[in-house]
Amino acid sequence: MARAIATKESVQRAADEILAAGAMPTADSVRDRICGGSYSTISKLLREYIEAAEHANAVTSELPEAVSRVIHDAIVRVANALDIESRERVDAVVRSATEKQQKMRGELDAASREIERLEQALAGSEHEKGSSPRMRSQLPKTSRQRQSAVSRPQVSKLRFFRHSSRRAGMII
Secondary structure, eight states: OOOOOOOOOHHHHHHHHHHHHTTTTHHHHHHHHHTTTOHHHHHHHHHHHHHHHHHHHHHHHHOOOHHHHHHHHHHHHHHHHHHHHHHHHHHHHHHHHHHHHHHHHHHHEEEEEHHHHHHHHHHHHHHHHHHHHHHHHHHHHHHHHHHHHHHHHHHHHHHHHHHHHHHHHHOO
16 A cells, blocks of 8 residues: 655645644644655644744734734725726626627627528529429420421422522532
């Protein structure tokens, strides 16, 4: 089984738990809490943790109550100002997104109307196209009829010309 590795975070978490239970953290108690780790590493990290906690307590205990209150009030004002600013930014982003959404809906509606118009135009052209093949089928007949009507007199003239030219001794 692998040995547990003592990290700064695991040592701090174990020391906080031990302090919350009302006891003083020691290297042994922290080692038991994190289920292993190097004794020398735990000792070093625990010493750093205790020194940082003592330094923080020393700084806060050295400040007079009036200064602590002023600092606290300043922090609260900064937090409130940041909260207001962040809400304004969020509101601006929401307004912008809403405007873009409305614009896109308008464009979508316009595109939908254009699609509907084009579909109607297509349906109308298909209706016209549907009658067009019938007209086209009639057109070649009419054209053939015209061609045959024109061709008959020409053929009979040609026959007459051939017949008369043979009589005259001409070869056509």
